[in-house]
Amino acid sequence: MNRSLSSRLRLWLVLLLLSAPGCSEQTENDLGVIMLPADAVGELPVRLEMREALEGVTVQGQPAGKGTRSLVYVGRTKQYRLRTVLSFILDLPTDIELVSASLQFYVVSTGGDPPITLAVHKLATDFTEEEVTWEQAAAGQPWATPGGDYDSDMLGSATYQGGELDTVSVNLNLKALQAHLDGPNRSRLPLVVRNQKNDVFVRLLAREIAPAQAVASRLSVIYREAGSTQQYLLERRAYQDATIASYDGQLDADRLVVGEIPASQVFFSYDLGGLPDDATVNQALLHLSVSGGAVVDSFLISAFAANEARFVGPETELTTVAGRTATESDSVFVLDITSTVQLMVLQRYYGTEPKYLGLASYRSGVTAGFMEFYPQSSPESLLRPYLILVYSKPMQAPLPD
Numbered sequence: 217m218n219r220s221l222s223s224r225l226r227l228w229l230v231l232l233l234l235s236a237p238g239c240s241e242q243t244e245n246d247l248g249v250i251m252l253p254a255d256a257v258g259e260l261p262v263r264l265e266m267r268e269a270l271e272g273v274t275v276q277g278q279p280a281g282k283g284t285r286s287l288v289y290v291g292r293t294k295q296y297r298l299r300t301v302l303s304f305i306l307d308l309p310t311d312i313e314l315v316s317a318s319l320q321f322y323v324v325s326t327g328g329d330p331p332i333t334l335a336v337h338k339l340a341t342d343f344t345e346e347e348v349t350w351e352q353a354a355a356g357q358p359w360a361t362p363g364g365d366y367d368s369d370m371l372g373s374a375t376y377q378g379g380e381l382d383t384v385s386v387n388l389n390l391k392a393l394q395a396h397l398d399g400p401n402r403s404r405l406p407l408v409v410r411n412q413k414n415d416v417f418v419r420l421l422a423r424e425i426a427p428a429q430a431v432a433s434r435l436s437v438i439y440r441e442a443g444s445t446q447q448y449l450l451e452r453r454a455y456q457d458a459t460i461a462s463y464d465g466q467l468d469a470d471r472l473v474v475g476e477i478p479a480s481q482v483f484f485s486y487d488l489g490g491l492p493d494d495a496t497v498n499q500a501l502l503h504l505s506v507s508g509g510a511v512v513d514s515f516l517i518s519a520f521a522a523n524e525a526r527f528v529g530p531e532t533e534l535t536t537v538a539g540r541t542a543t544e545s546d547s548v549f550v551l552d553i554t555s556t557v558q559l560m561v562l563q564r565y566y567g568t569e570p571k572y573l574g575l576a577s578y579r580s581g582v583t584a585g586f587m588e589f590y591p592q593s594s595p596e597s598l599l600r601p602y603l604i605l606v607y608s609k610p611m612q613a614p615l616p617d
Contacts (some may be wrong), residue, residue, distance in 0.1 A: 277527030283345030283458035291417025330378030475586030
């Protein structure tokens with residue numbers, strides 16, 4: 217096809233498109249090109265840029281238990297100490313002789329710089345899986361020593377060289393185990409697994425990963441009854457397991473902090489009075505400049521609506537309608553909170569508008585970690601949080617002919 221014919225063809229196509237009847241039209245504004253029905257009567261979407269929050273505060277609280285996660289952690293990383301607590305049911309006869317006892321751990325992966333030594337100690341008291349933390353064995357039952365009240369003498373230890381999808385076997389001290397069986401709480405064996413080396417941690421399968429399969433931490437005891445040479449095997453999966461964690465570093469008091477450990481949430485208050493009650497929030501993006509943080513494995517931040525700037529504790533289920541994973545390499549964290557803001561507008565329509573937009577870590581998906589953001593009082597205006605809203609009013613019915 218020669219150049220003149222090609223030019224005439226392009227011109228003919230343009231004229232054809234301009235003259236053809238259509239069911240929609242293009243309307244341009246600073247948001248881009250927006251397609252609207254030809255008979256629609258209404259206004260174009262409006263963009264609001266909210267650079268000043270009425271309020272932006274960090275609120276501290278108590279950490280949530282991590283007993284429902286499918287992984288447990290042992291090690292030290294980024295100024296975090298990570299320990300796994302386990303509990304086994306022992307239904308053994310009273311007059312027995314122990315032949316051998318061991319723990320089997322199922323490794324998913326390691327982080328940092330292996331090898332890692334897993335040291336097993338007996339806890340003085342049992343714990344409650346859903347409530348145990350670094351500070352407490354259960355709600356209202358603090359440890360005498362944060363991190364678990366355990367015997368200083370190890371029940372056993374093993375060193376893992378690293379790798380993926382492997383097992384670690386720990387032989388247990390029979391004399392110490394027999395002493396436990398001779399005590400008043402012989403039917404339960406609560407343990408803590410710890411490590412002293414810095415910059416290494418290990419991920420182990422927890423019992424929640426596959427409740428019907430023997431792939432979680434497992435106790436094996438071989439014994440014989442008094443006066444008999446017959447040996448018996450008792451195998452038990454942990455009936456409770458959880459990660460407990462502590463952060464040894466310092467947070468910046470001048471920053472907004474969303475954290476799991478230390479537990480903290482951020483609350484913003486924005487003047488949404490400029491939004492009509494019947495507005496549709498097409499998009500709401502919260503921009504936060506990152507100043508620091510520490511992520512153990514993954515860190516998911518979620519948004520929710522709140523009536524007051526008060527820490528939402530583990531006993532309250534967050535109504536989460538938005539979430540995104542944050543990383544330490546982020547310089548700007550942009551969270552899509554469209555659904556959250558739309559919910560706030562709808563509740564205002566019914567006279568129950570929440571006053572605050574809350575940010576929290578997603579508890580069931582985060583073991584430990586935090587993210588720090590620059591506040592609205594930052595001297596550098598470009599580092600301050602800001603919210604961008606795009607909303608539209610409802611389309612009206614076509615005007616009668």
